[in-house]
Amino acid sequence: MEKTLVILKPCTIQRGLIGEIISRFERKGLCLAGMKMTWLTDEILSEHYAHLKEKPFFQRIKDAMSVCPVIVCCWEGVDAIHVVRQLAGATNGRNAQPGTIRGDYSMSVQENIVHASDSPETAAIELKRFFNDDEIFNYKMNNLLALYAND
Numbered sequence: 001m002e003k004t005l006v007i008l009k010p011c012t013i014q015r016g017l018i019g020e021i022i023s024r025f026e027r028k029g030l031c032l033a034g035m036k037m038t039w040l041t042d043e044i045l046s047e048h049y050a051h052l053k054e055k056p057f058f059q060r061i062k063d064a065m066s067v068c069p070v071i072v073c074c075w076e077g078v079d080a081i082h083v084v085r086q087l088a089g090a091t092n093g094r095n096a097q098p099g100t101i102r103g104d105y106s107m108s109v110q111e112n113i114v115h116a117s118d119s120p121e122t123a124a125i126e127l128k129r130f131f132n133d134d135e136i137f138n139y140k141m142n143n144l145l146a147l148y149a150n151d
């Protein structure tokens with residue numbers, strides 16, 4: 001089992017899509033291990049988007065990510081990091097495949113609905129960045145056999 005971080009971005013909250021997006025992950029069969037609403041600071045966003053520090057849009061994405069609170073989620077499942085990235089789709093909503101979250105709900109490269117960790121290393125760092133240990137819950141859903149059979 002892997003755990004991964006998803007952030008429902010301010011555009012998702014503003015557009016009233018919280019339930020829609022959470023249900024995408026839920027109905028896929030991922031297990032919700034943590035969830036909270038939080039208002040991201042410039043400090044945490046500078047750390048989170050440090051890989052984009054030299055880009056001209058660095059300040060713009062930080063501003064966009066702090067116009068209102070976001071919802072941070074921890075989703076768990078077999079290969080959850082890859083599965084969630086596949087569900088999210090390509091960064092630019094206009095290029096993302098229909099059927100993916102960004103492909104179905106976004107017309108923008110910036111306002112692209114969700115953030116999703118892109119590797120096991122990043123997921124571990126990002127979950128620590130946004131959650132305290134006691135905000136992540138370890139439990140098993142009782143439909144695991146139906147979800148994974150003998151995988």
Ligand code: UDP
Pocket residue numbers: 052057061090091109110111112114115116118
């Ligand atoms: N972004 C942007 N312009 C770009 C590339 C990225 O505004 O040309 C924003 C977009 O919101 C994206 C975030 O910066 O989700 C982080 O970019 P990254 O390359 O890490 O893409 P992701 O992993 O989110 O698909």
